[in-house]
Amino acid sequence: MFSEIRKHLKPKHIGVYINPDEIEKSFTHTGILDFRDFSLNAVTLEALLSFLKISSFLEELFAKQHFNACNLTDFKIVDDCLHIPIHFRDSYFASIISDFIRTQLMLNGSTLTFESVMSSTDKIHILQKAKELGYRVYLYYISTVDPQINIGRVASRVAMNGHNVAQDKIISRYFKSLENLFDAAKFSYRAYFFDNSENLKLIAQLSIDERTEEFELEFTDETRPDWLQKYFLDKINKNG
Structure with a gap:
């Protein structure tokens, strides 16, 4: 329903828009998420993995699918694009990566909107x-x-x-x-x-x-x- 409200807001007031459902759709088939779509550049794998390791969402994901921290080494970032292992391509990880994107944008002082x-x-x-x-x-x-x-x-x-x-x-x-x-x-x-x-x-x-x-x-x-x-x-x- 925010899509209806969004029509009445100026783009400069919305800034970078973060919606976990849309993020999930974007990587479900290709397994790739382009950080540049969220005005983020030079995101390091080290920063991402550090965030994932302390994420509360990750605990739920591991409990559900029996993963452990060693699976995090399957991630890659190439030309600002995150390559997501197939067993992470679901709504749980969409929530995790949404949190990461939001955190990075806030540290940069960027204008953002999230659902x-x-x-x-x-x-x-x-x-x-x-x-x-x-x-x-x-x-x-x-x-x-x-x-x-x-x-x-x-x-x-x-x-x-x-x-x-x-x-x-x-x-x-x-x-x-x-x-x-x-x-x-x-x-x-x-x-x-x-x-x-x-x-x-x-x-x-x-x-x-x-x-x-x-x-x-x-x-x-x-x-x-x-x-x-x-x-x-x-x-x-x-x-x-």
């Missing part, structure tokens, strides 16, 4: 780190009133030969993401809240003063979905 389900607190840490590095963080948060809507949409995607996600994982991610919403907004310069239960619509936007950290919340729609009330508005009231 995330935001069901893990490590994404909050990324926003916090970005703010510490002097970034102005713009959060575009999209949710629905019920995870069953998400389940139905995944089923429709599968019917069109898209990738599947287990129902229990969809439900778990739905609530974990909402639990992280308030903290994500705290590290944002601007936050925009969209409901996508039927048609995508902006329902509220938040501005935070960088000096005083005071915030201003503006409602752009009469709709007050339960998810916004419970996971954001109630927490604002609770935290003063």
Whole structure:
């Protein structure tokens, strides 16, 4: 759904766009990922391998496919293109390499945009780190009133030969993401809240003063979905 929002943003404000799903599609068949597509040059294999060895995603990948650290030597970088071993060409590695690209861009001070389900607190840490590095963080948060809507949409995607996600994982991610919403907004310069239960619509936007950290919340729609009330508005009231 960010693709719809993206149409209304200026390219200079988007910067380098990072989407794990698109990254996975790009390397699934060729096994090659060009770092230059993400405005990265002279990426060293040493930097990549060091990152992979400490990645939490890698632990999950190894547990699933019974790999160990020695498999990392199968990677190669030639002319800024990463050659990915066939047993790493999946969504797990797409998430890992997305994290690596994002980390490198942030170290370079580059403007970037990334998509995330935001069901893990490590994404909050990324926003916090970005703010510490002097970034102005713009959060575009999209949710629905019920995870069953998400389940139905995944089923429709599968019917069109898209990738599947287990129902229990969809439900778990739905609530974990909402639990992280308030903290994500705290590290944002601007936050925009969209409901996508039927048609995508902006329902509220938040501005935070960088000096005083005071915030201003503006409602752009009469709709007050339960998810916004419970996971954001109630927490604002609770935290003063």
